[in-house]
Amino acid sequence: MADSAKLYDTIVNGNAKDAVAITKEALAENADPLELVTRYMIPAMDEVGRRFECEDYFVPELLLAARAMKGAMELIRPLLVERGAEPSGRVVIGTVKGDLHDIGKNLVASMLEGGGFEVVDLGADVAPEKFVEAVEQKSANVVCLSALLTVTMPSMKTTIAALNDAGLRGRVKVLVGGAPVTQQYADEIGADGYAENAGAAVKLARTITKV
Ligand code: B1M
Numbered sequence: 755m756a757d758s759a760k761l762y763d764t765i766v767n768g769n770a771k772d773a774v775a776i777t778k779e780a781l782a783e784n785a786d787p788l789e790l791v792t793r794y795m796i797p798a799m800d801e802v803g804r805r806f807e808c809e810d811y812f813v814p815e816l817l818l819a820a821r822a823m824k825g826a827m828e829l830i831r832p833l834l835v836e837r838g839a840e841p842s843g844r845v846v847i848g849t850v851k852g853d854l855h856d857i858g859k860n861l862v863a864s865m866l867e868g869g870g871f872e873v874v875d876l877g878a879d880v881a882p883e884k885f886v887e888a889v890e891q892k893s894a895n896v897v898c899l900s901a902l903l904t905v906t907m908p909s910m911k912t913t914i915a916a917l918n919d920a921g922l923r924g925r926v927k928v929l930v931g932g933a934p935v936t937q938q939y940a941d942e943i944g945a946d947g948y949a950e951n952a953g954a955a956v957k958l959a960r961t962i963t964k965v
Contacts, residue, residue, distance in 0.1 A: 768818025848876035
C-alpha cells in the first residue's frame with residue numbers, strides 16, 4: 755500500500771523519483787488527488803521555504819524540491835482537470851514579469867480547468883503586453899496574475915495598467931494571488947479580487963463571471 759505521508763518527505767528531500775513513484779501508487783489505489791496536493795505536497799513546499807529562510811536550504815535544494823513537486827503534479831494535473839464540467843468562462847493566467855515561480859500558478863490553472871474554465875496558460879515571467887495580447891486574442895473574461903516575490907508584486911499593477919491602456923479593463927476581470935499578495939494589495943492596485951489558494955480562485959472566478 756502507498757504511504758502517502760512519505761510524499762511529504764520525498765518533496766522536502768527533493769527526491770523526484772520517489773515522489774513520482776509514491777504518487778503513482780497512491781493514485782492507483784484511488785487516493786484523492788486533491789488531498790495529496792493539499793495534505794502533503796503544499797505543506798512540503800512550505801517546509802522547504804521555511805528551511806530556505808533559515809538558511810538550512812539554498813537555491814539548489816529549492817530546485818530539487820520544485821522538480822519533485824512538478825513530477826508528482828504531472829500525474830495529478832490530468833485528474834484535477836477531468837473534474838471539469840461545462841465551460842464557465844475563459845481565463846488567461848500567468849506569473850508576472852520577473853517571477854519564475856510557477857508551481858502555485860500551475861495548480862490554480864489545473865483547478866480552474868477542473869472547475870470548468872477554459873484556461874490559457876502563459877507560463878512564468880510574463881510581460882504585461884503578453885497578457886494584453888492574450889486577453890485580446892482569446893477574448894478572455896478573466897485574467898489571473900500570480901506573484902511569489904515581493905519584488906515582482908508591482909508587475910501586477912503594471913499589468914493592470916497595461917490592460918487599462920489597451921481599453922480592455924471594462925471587459926476583463928483581474929484576479930490576483932500568490933503567497934505575498936493580500937486582499938489589501940489587490941484593492942490598492944485596482945484588481946477585481948484576491949484568492950488565497952487554488953480552490954478560492956475557482957470560487958472567485960465563478961462568482962465574478964456570473965455578475
Ligand atoms: Co523561491 N522564493 N526564489 N524559488 N521559492 C520563495 C517564494 C520564498 C518565500 C522563499 C523564502 O525565502 N522563504 C522567497 C520569496 C521572498 C519574498 O519575496 N518575500 C523566494 C526567493 C527569495 C527566491 C529567489 C530570489 C532565490 C534566489 O535566487 N536567491 C529566486 C527568485 C527567482 C525568480 O522568480 N526571479 C527563487 C527561485 C526559486 C526556484 C526557481 C528555485 C523555485 C521555483 C520553481 C518553480 O516554481 N518552478 C523556488 C521555490 C520552489 C520557492 C518556494 C520554496 C516554494 C514555492 C511553491 O512552489 N510553493 C517558496 C517558499 C514558499 O512559498 N513557502 C519560495 C507551493 C505552491 C503550491 O504555493 O506558489 O504559494 P504558492 O501558490 C498557492 C497560493 O499562493 C495561491 O494558490 C496556490 C495553491 O494554493 N496562488 C494563487 C498562487 N498564484 C495564484 C494566482 C491566483 C490565485 C491564487 O490568481 C487569482
